[in-house]
Amino acid sequence: MTVLKTAATAEQIVIEQLSQYRQKQARIKVLSTHSVGAGITVSRLNEDDQLQELHRRLRGLPSYMYLSAREQKLEQTAHAYLEQYPAGIRSQKAAIPTKGADAEDDRLLRELHDKIQKVIEARGYEVRGDIDEIMERLAELQDLQEEVNRIDTVLEALETYEPDYAKILRLQYLEGRSVVDVQAEMNLSKRTYWRKIAAAENEYKKLAH
Secondary structure, three states: OHHHHHHHHHHHHHHHHHHOHHHHHHHHHHHHOOEEEOOEEHHHHHHOOHHHHHHHHHHOOOHHHOOOHHHHHHHHHHHHHOOOOOOOHHHHHHHOOOOOOOHHHHHHHHHHHHHHHHHHHHOOOOOOOOHHHHHHHHHHHHHHHHHHHHHHHHHHHHHOOOHHHHHHHHHHHHOOOOHHHHHHHHOOOHHHHHHHHHHHHHHHHHHHO
16 A cells, blocks of 8 residues: 555656646746846856856965955955954955054055945845845755756656657646647547556656656
8 A cells, every 4th residue: 555655656746747847947937037136137146156166266276366466465454354254245344344453454444345345236235135035046946947957857868768758748748738739749549648648657757766
């Protein structure tokens, strides 16, 4: 009884995955164009993840290799007044004092504040202050893209050895065609259609497992 229940559950999961494909595609489109302010969309933030790799590489290099003399002086001032660097650009701005040991440091600290503020404005944080909401939308976009790509990958693999199975699943679920349309497209009798769609779902389940 338990084995039958597990098999039924697995089959239902497969059908749900395929049935929700178009809905997920629509949600991806909506999320991709969602504005976080300053002309930046969630999809743009997703693309900007590539910048993190560059930042990681830069952190492994001596600062004189990529900072100007003025920027190196600002960095030295930051090191002098910060014991640690908090996560988040706004937290870093708040951690930098407004007064230094002398007039020169005062000017450098103000410049640091101004530069960080420009980054905040450029990223749209002042326009849309709820960063948690933005990150949730970004995470949802990435999850949905992964799920859709997974379905595409399984169907492409299925197509290499059972092209009819892949085709019937695409027509039925990804394109949302009616049973009558699928039968006509693939020249199938009603009985053959139901046999083939069941076999295709079962084969998809094996690949996706």
